[in-house]
Amino acid sequence: MLTFAFIPFLQLNDPAPNIVRSRDRARNLVCVRVEPLQGAVEYPGRIQPPRPRGDDADRSTLVCRERLLRRGLRAPRDEAVLNTLEDRAQDVALRVSSLDPALRDRTWLVETFYDHPEVLDKISFATQNALMAQGLSVSDRHPKVAPGDVEVLTRLDPMEAYPAACARYQATGSVSGTDALLALVALDRRATELQAGLCVDGRWTWLP
């Protein structure tokens, strides 16, 4: 009977919910399945490479890590945005770098419009890094508009406000002819995707 009681404790290294791992603990893991060749490179000594004549069975390893912050510690929207930030920043940078080649010579400014300043800074920083990784020159300068302009712009519909702000940036010289501004905008509190807009020579374009 004693043996019987301990049998469910087998396979405890499996990250799926089991006799000692609750559903919540299992959901706090982010996992990826890696093939032996890739695993041997990324985790040498822990994952064996495939044998020279091939493995007997189809082998792969599930590599899991705990989330940096426990689920529920950050607001769900911040969590959703930050969890995928690196991928999304790289995606935006790739789209920007594939635009008009003449834009590659400009100095890129990044401006993020998001509710929480801490998250906003992280988004801007990740995007600046991703742009630099694409070989673009990036400045951490923030374009400014006059307080009177802000009062007008905040009353406009977002679809009109950003183009108008772009025009003002150029008129005031805040974004000059040698600069290009990439703006990341949270348009709806229910969205986890930020919309990317481009301000070049006073003209505003939403990136597809």
Next chain:
Amino acid sequence: MLLAALSTGCVRVYHPIHGLHEPVIVDPTLPNLEDARVSVHCVPGDLLSRSQASALCRRVQVLFENQGAEVSTVTSAYRSPDDPFTPSDGAPPADEQASEPDTDAPRTELTVELRARQTHLSYHPLTWAAWTLTFTLAPGVTERTFAQDIVVRDASGVRLAARTLEGRTVRRSGAGVWVGNKLADWWWRDADDDLTSANADADLSADLYGQLSQIVFDAKLKQQVLERDVAARRR
């Protein structure tokens, strides 16, 4: 007799690996898509038989209709991944079910393509050997990893969003594992954490439909921004 009955017992758990357990902000019970017309394409193949694809489409149709969208569904055989809208017989894909068309306001046209793949299957033969030798007291384990590919396009076929959600199911069979977990369910697990109930299916459905709602909402917003941008340029 009792042992024979217990030996058929199994505990099936669902484990989200990637994307499925990300936070969802939209509330699927609210009208998030009332300004959208969504065509849901459930593509049979690999993990999805034609009838399963059809069942999935029906559920997704209800999910989006509950959020105010006008929905049509398509479950056709597709010629190739590069040409997803051409069915194998050359005829245009017929809508199997469609909600009543709404002619009041212009709606954002979206096409959602759903595909499911099995990316890994393992029977863990040693566990099944132990299962046999111990008369099902040791658990026999079968593990599957699946991927759900979701692509959202606009009316002209331009891709607005693409995500792959991954999860796995682990099935542990045998009298030992079933009794052990049943006792744990009775004694110390919360109802939400029960492993011998239908929680696995409920969790998988909640995750998948939540993520679908979020992805389609984000895609709709992006499409509306681009549509308004194009309209503003024409003025």
